[in-house]
Amino acid sequence: MLGPRPPRRWPAAALPAAVLAVVLVLAACVGGGGKDGTGGRTSPGDDQRVKRPNIVYILADDLSWDLLDYMPNVKRLQKRGMTFSNYFVSDTLCCPSRATILTGKYPHNTGVRSNDPPKGGFQVFRDRGNERDTFAVSLQKAGYRTALMGKYLNGYETTKEQGSSRTYVPPGWTEWQVTGLGYANYNYRLNSNGILVHHGRLPKDYLTSVISAKGVDFINRASDAGQPFLLMMSTFTPHAPATPAPEDAHKFPNLKAPRTPGFNEPDISDKPAWLRKYPRLEPQQIRAIDRSFRQRVRSVQSIDRMVGALQAAVDAKGAGDDTYFVFNSDNGYHLGQHRLVEGKLTAYDTDIRVPLIVAGPGVPAGKTERRFAQNTDICPTFEKLAGLEPAESADGRSLVPLLHGRQVPRWRTTAFIEHLGPNYRHDDPDLPKKYGGNPPTYRAVRTANELYVEYENGDREYYDLANDPWELANIHDQAPEARKAELRSLVASYGECAGADCRDL
Known part of the structure; x- marks a missing residue:
């Protein structure tokens, strides 16, 4: 017999709650400039003698909150920095999310709605002109040495249509150590500043460790040159197959996936049509989930060591006080x-x-910031930290006032999520497993106490998160009509917004 549903007490409209885990590393350097038409934007009065911080940005792939308990260097980073507890992505698919991170624009404005053409992927990102409007272009024009290591965008790989893409280096990047097919962390070709370098199956070829060493070398060289730097370390881990480094392959032998209240949810009769048909998980499926969780925990050990190694390199150069670490x-x-x-x-x-x-x-140090942030905010934040004025075309806002404890008269209290689906391409690394969840196209708004979802097929979801934080009871049919009307209007506004119109929502 099923337990009682949570009590139906209606939440206040939208209050802040925060989710942020980012590691920024920045060192002193020179600035420069004037406006340009390609994304490089400087503040009035910028001077090349101005000392600017370095930024070290570590962006993991598919890393969920429940993995942080197994990452001691990241937890140390939390103790000496700020954690955003209400940080949300605008799309939960790799390529759209990364396109938003690089540009500060929602997927409906980048045009990158999926991993593959014609709706998304590297080719669409490039063809729509997004590469000229990234934080890398802005910071490089302002005098920063910039580097991207690891993963770029889905589709950045050799195909019949774009056979040379693996040697292509986008604008804005001083150094480029990138591969398109590094999910297994072995047997890949790294584009090393336009030269392809093959890596095989030996322990020394493990991709996360390779780019970690290259990241340390970049910090050393940039520091010795006296140039401010932006280093983006973009891992493929813990994305499936979540291959761990050799030294981590047998750790955590008895670990199981967290059994949250929503695990193997007993009653999903109130869920949308795409999910209602899903059967309860069988024992073999639960065992597979536990194996997957162990692999994910094992694989992030190499990311955690990377965080420690990069921090040690910055400290060894005496740049610790001038460097932002961002983990995301x-x-x-x-x-x-x-x-x-x-x-x-x-x-x-x-x-x-x-x-x-x-x-x-x-x-x-040790602060939790509960005000809302999204991946639209990463690009404006990096630009502001570098002494630049973010572009008016950005949909997000700089988080610098929150990071530095300044008063902000008005801040967003909602997050917008959009998703295009389903996709059944078997060569897509994000193709869901059977019963993994491939919902129809939807748009959603998350507030401090609510989740509201509109599906293209007419289905709706509404959760009272104050009383139902695990999103077990879809009470859309019982929700007040006035509140649903407000949320419908908000979704519509977000779905059409651009630039300042997005920032004002």
């Missing part, structure tokens, strides 16, 4: 919640709410 993920991940085996494409908190942690000059 492109989306979350579900494992067993709501009867979903594993995946990331839903509007539930498991998938949309991810870590953002920031430590650096002027950031209070």
Whole structure:
């Protein structure tokens, strides 16, 4: 017999709650400039003698909140910096999320709605002109040495249509150590500043370790040159197959996936049509989920060591006080919640709410920031930290006032999520497993106490998170009509907004 549903007490409209886990590292340097038409924007009065911080940005792939307990260096970063507890991604798919991170624009404005053409992927990102409007272009024009290591965008790989893409280096990047197919962390070709370098199956070829060493070398060289730097470390881990480094392959032998209240949810009769048909998880599926969780925990050990190594390199150069560390993920991940085996494409908190942690000059130690932030804010934040004025075309806002404890008269109290689906391309690394969750196209709004989802097929979801934080009871039919009308209007406004119109919502 099922337990009682949570009491139906209606929440206040929208209050802040924060999710941020980001690691920024920045060192002193020169600035420069004037406006340009391609994304490089400087503040009036900028001077090349101005000392600017370095930024070290660590962006993991599919890293969910439940992995942080197994990452001691990241937890140390939390203690000396700020954690955003209400940080949400605008799309839970890799390529759309990363396109938003790079540009500060929602997917409906980048035009990157999926991993593959004609709706998304590297080719669409490039063809729509987004590469000229990234934080890398802005910071490089302002005198920063910039580097991207690891993963760029889905589709950045050799195909018949774009056979040379693996040697292509986008604008804005001083150094480029990137591969398109590094999910297994072995047997890949790294584009090393336009030269392809093959890496095989030996322990020394493990991709996360390779780029970690290259990241340390970049910090050393940039520091010795006296040039401010932006280093973006973009891992493929813990994305499936979540291959761990050799030294981590047998750790955590008895670990199991967290058994949250939503794990193998007993009653999903109130869920949308795409999910209602899912059966309860069987024992073999639960065992597979536990194996997957162990692999994910094992794989992030190499990311955690990377965080420690980069921090040590910055400290060794005496740049610790001038460097921001930002730790982040492109989306979350579900494992067993709501009867979903594993995946990331839903509007539930498991998938949309991810870590953002920031430590650096002027950031209070050990603080949790509950005001809302989104991946639209990363680009404007990096530009502001570098002394630039973010572009008016950005949909997001700089988080610098929050990082430095300044008063902000008005701040957003909602987050917007949009998703295009389903996709059944078998060569897509994000193709969901059977019963992994591949919902129809939807748009959603998350407030402090609510999740509201509109599906293209007419289905709706509404959760009272104050009383039902695990999103078990879809009470859309019982919700007040006036409140639903407000949320419908908000979704419509977000779905059409651009630039300042987005920032004012």
